Amino acid sequence: MNLTTKLFAGFVLISFLFTTVAIVNYRLSEDVISNSAFVSDSQNITRTSASLQRSIIDMETGMRGYLLTGNRTFLDPYFSAAALIPGQFDLLKKLMKDNPDQLKRVKEIEDLHRKWRDEFAVLLIEEKDKENKTSDLYRGIQKLEHGFLVLNEEGKRITDQMRIYFKDFNSIEYKVREARNARLAESIADTRRISTTLTVISVMLGLVWAYYITRLISRRILKMVNLADRISHGEYKTQIEDDANDELTRLSESLNRMASTIDNTFTELDSKNKELDQFAYVVSHDLKAPLRGIENASRWVEEDMGKELPSHIQEYLLMMRVRVHRMENLINGILALARIGRSHLEEGMVDVQALLFEVIDMLNPPQGFKVHLPERLPVVQGAKVELQQVFSNLLSNAIKYHHREHGNVTVTHQQLEDAHEFSVIDDGPGIEEEYHDRIFVLFQTLQERDAVESTGVGLAIVKKIIERRGGTIKVTSTLGKGSAFTFTWPTRVLEEA
Template identity: 90%
Template structure:
């Protein structure tokens, strides 16, 4: 299975789980909402029922007070409740439309109340009104034409029957509400439990799948990183085994091919380097041999001719030996330049102060030249031979190309953020700006070779050493005002293997 397919499958699985959680939560919430709505409706029903029952009681109380006292003030609650009761019955019947048994009880209560009002309450109130108008409001209920309805408790039986219906009605509502309350509590608990369980399962599966994919990818990427690291350390024959047959497998195969290609290329390069070393050795040996022969022949001529040798011939022979030495130095310089970076030099910490003392002692500057050093110079990391070559070439050039027999050369240092910066300043003739870049090119010299003995290789060697270590070199000079060669030596040593 491709890595992309695995990632997509994991995404689909997690999406499915979360969708399932959402659906289940939605359905459970519907159940909770349904039970909550039913409980709320039931509370409305019982409140409406209680209000209706209070209104009926108010009518009954008001009527009794009026019948006993003849004071119509007692009828105010009666008429207020009478105005409310029709609406309360209508609302209660509306709430009971889906409950036929309860609706039936409401209608029975409504019929009883209608009967009580028309055949009992209104009749007696009307007769009491007539009695009040006759001027004798205190004759008593038994004096009313239908007062016997009160005495034989006919009205009481009707109201008692309504109370029985109300009690049955409310009992059923309370039972149903209790059941629904239990169901609501249970549904809330189920919703919490199921939702939490599914969410935890989804998160755990998501984390497990993410862990699996991460391990799958990171482990294989780590192998690739290790391969690249081994290649960077010269282990070009190393390979990665990967049989997953996915996108990373193809990347692994590309890295393996790259490793093989690098190994082949490095092997060929090493072979070519060996051939070049052998060629350089042979060329230098074959070139130096006739040069030594020419020098020896010139000396033999001088020895054989002795005092008979003309002065101009002696001068020619001396010039010939000078040219031979120049040719030999040129061959040695070319070989030194070619071997930079191809020989494994010992790396370590270099005390620049001590190194410069050694270089100055080796150069043995003429009597009139003074070389000025800072009181303190740093300890740097690198190959001592290379830094020695750099300072030796720069200092010897400052002496060699000076236009006077006396001069001052100053070495300075400053610490940069990521490198040491050294400068070699002289008070010589200076260098025209147009030659600032050319002097670092192989075989380039500013003076005639017969005027100053030079191969034109020294600054090319300096530039190659410094740039190979990741540093830079530049010259700043104005004709007649000396020259300053400034180079940087990085704090961290580069890997030159």
């Protein structure tokens, strides 16, 4: 079976399980939502019932206060409650439309309240109003035309009956709510239990399948990683054996072909390197031999002619030897540039302070020049020969291209997060900005070669050494005030390809 098919089958299985869990959770949640909605409606019903009861009590209390005192201020809650009660009855009946028994009780309460209001409260309030208009003397409830309704407690019997209906109504509603609350708690518990069980089963099956697929793929990938690791250590003839005949098999075959190609390429490269080494030997030996012959011939001419040699001929012979030396230095510089990265140099910890003392001693600056070093310089990792070449070229250039017979060269150091930053600063003539990139190009010089002896290879060597280690080099300069060559030397060595 192809790897894609296995992965697809696993995803289908896991998707089916999670879909099942989602459907079951949805159905269980419907029951929870239904019970929650019922409980919420029941709470709304009891709140409306309680509010209605308070309104009825407010009407009764306001009416009694007015009848006893004749002060119409007591009628304010009466009329306020009277305005609210019709809407409260309508809302309560709307909430009970699906419960005929409770709806019947609400209508009975409404009928009793209407009877109390129309046949009791309204009559007594109107009579009390007439009494207040015709007499300033308070004569009591018994003097009213319908005062007997109060004395024989007719109104009290109606309100007591309403309280009984309210009590029965609320009692039934509380019992139903408790039952629904129990069902709600049970449905929540069922939802949690079933959802947790199904989710755990789904996750376990998904993990088992994922473990199987992961093990299947990881073993195959580990073989490929081992192949790449062996290739990185030079075992280019190694191969992967894979007979699964799936997508990773094709990848294994590609890696095997890559290993064979690398083996052939490195074999050819090794052959080319040997040819290049032979060519370097030829350049070093066969080109230098004629140059030495030319120099020797010029000296022989001087020796043979002696004092008879005209001054201008002596000048030409001297110029010839200078050109010969320049050509020899140029050949040495080209060979040094070509060997960077090809020859294995011993890596170690290099004391930059001691190395700079050696470089300065080797350069032997003229008396008018001073080289300033920090009190402390780091110990860095690298090939001492390469770092020596870098500082030697930068310091010699600072002295060689100085426009005065005296000057100062300063070396600074700064510790960066992952590299050391060094700067070689001089107070020479400076370099125009347009030449800042050009000076690092092979054979490029800013002065005539006859004015300053230079091959134009030094900064190219510096740039190649630094960039090969993963560092950078740049120049900043102000005309007439000097230049600063700043380079970074990484603290970690880059692995060679």
